[in-house]
Amino acid sequence: MKVVDTNVIIHGRGLDEKALTTPEAIAELKSDYSKTRSLALDIETVQPSKESIEKVEQKSREICSNTSEVDESLLALAIDREVVLMTDDKGLQNLAHHLEAKVEGFLDDVASRKISWVMKCPSCGKETEKMCTSCGINPVRKRDQYSSV
Ligand SMILES: [Zn+2]
Structure with missing residues (x-):
């Protein structure tokens, strides 16, 4: 099980395991096409804990990260569940590194x-x-x- 970002949901053909995402990320999916796509995947929408959101927001401020609230909600959820966060967003990967969260690229390698x-x-x-x-x-x-x- 992994937490996936919206890009993975949109292009997620072939993602063969159950995925988790946040209500914030689902709200970001505006086009009908991506809504259809998200239904084709086995995705569970979960609200991350307040504690993890605060932890992520605090680190984000500390390093002047340019990650969005949606990005940060996904990272908070990955920390809650102690699972891999799958994203190609370099800023989000970077923030995950700072919090020692497990992160994996989808189409690209993870920033080192x-x-x-x-x-x-x-x-x-x-x-x-x-x-x-x-x-x-x-x-x-x-x-x-x-x-x-
Ligand atoms: Zn000056």
Whole structure:
């Protein structure tokens, strides 16, 4: 059993095991085609626990991850069930690495590096979450550090 992202649901032909997803991910599937596709797979929709969502959101903020709420709900569910998260989204794979969750690619290999970012003023380089008080410029996301996993 695996947690799968919406891309896997849409293109999931040949996925031969039971899959789990979240209500948030199902809501993201807008086209009738993908709804039809999701019905063809054996998918159970499960709400992740509040604890896991908080854990994922906290780590996401810590590393300035650009993952969406939907992505983070899927990772939280994979952590709840201690199962593999299947996704080709590099940002989500990266966040999973930071939380030591098991992650697998669907069409692609999993990123082998763990990256974190910081918000910095593009002019003076000061680390800041809000507009730089010296330059009056909004911060941008800059790579902070990375390591192999
Ligand atoms: Zn500045």
